[in-house]
Amino acid sequence: MRADEPTLARLMRLSQQGDKQAYATLLEACQRWLRAYYARRVAPSSLDDLVQETLIALHTKRASWDASRPFLPWLAAIARYRWVDHLRRLYRADEHELHEELIGTDEEPGIAARISLDRLLGLLPPAQERAIALVKIEGLSIAEASAATGQSESLVKVNIHRGLKKLAAIIEKE
């Protein structure tokens, strides 16, 4: 099934009314959509967990979608919120070790550019975007990111901290 906007919106309307068959189809489509959406923006080892967390968020917050509005910008806002929360939790846990398998695929996520994670990251100052991309997404250590960017280690940390704070504040921004 194609995960296009009208189809997803129709399935979500039925799901809000309690139609389990429509909901199962919707969740399957959303799962595929989310995998593409998060591709290359989280470590592959975290992808399953993040997709599942977002599906749970979709489930618990399904009343917050208004049938008079498009579905994908709603799903994208939830996905962005969970993604930023995921990056912040990584930051708190101080998991800066390098994961060898962190190289993503070159497959383009087939989604509207306005709701993409790339567009959200692009709203950050370049130094913050780079620090987050290297450490939080590609999994480099602070020292490696420092060497790659020419920023001091403390500046890399500051840029990650400020960047994550700003991302959290602009989740719904186009």
Next chain:
Amino acid sequence: MTMPHTSDALIAELVDDLAPVKPLRFGEGIALTLAAAGVTAVAVVAAFGLRAEWLAGHLDPMQLVSTGLFLGLALAASVTVVVMSRPHVGSDHSGWRWAAAMAGLLPLAGVIVAAVRGSQTLSSEVMRHGAECLAGGSIASLLVFALLVLWLRRGAPTSPERAGLVAGVAAGAFGIFAASLHCPDNDIVHIGLWHSAAVVAMGLVGRVVVPRLIRW
């Protein structure tokens, strides 16, 4: 909910758990907020009485303008809170800031006039009356505050900190609007400093307390 091992198992679990939901409607959120603000205003007037000058048929321009500014801020902030409860990439949450900037003229004017008048603005009687309005406005904001927090809990605000701040500002502005229906003081120093303080105080309470209640 504990995380099943596979997405397929999770989806099966979520489908099994599905029950019909009532979508959050913008109009319902605004209507409930206005109803709570209306109940508060009626309660304040019933408990403490309407402004004596209004009962005597006099209207003070300063009082009308300031009360109108607080009401405008309350409405703009409430609309923003209700919009924030329904996530949507492309939503604009900044409209309330313009109303806040307009209402911000009140404390600004109050500070300027207080500075010109000097120490008489710090007399114990002035301070006592000011503190009464600050407390009264804050207490009068609690019903709207609780309603907005409950609404945000039903929704999915993606910026809990900002949502908490704006909910506090909305509640504080409605609270001081209600208190203004009784407060007999038309002085810009009193209104600009003490009435505005209720909005600021509730904004801070919202910013500190609400995020932990609405995070998801």
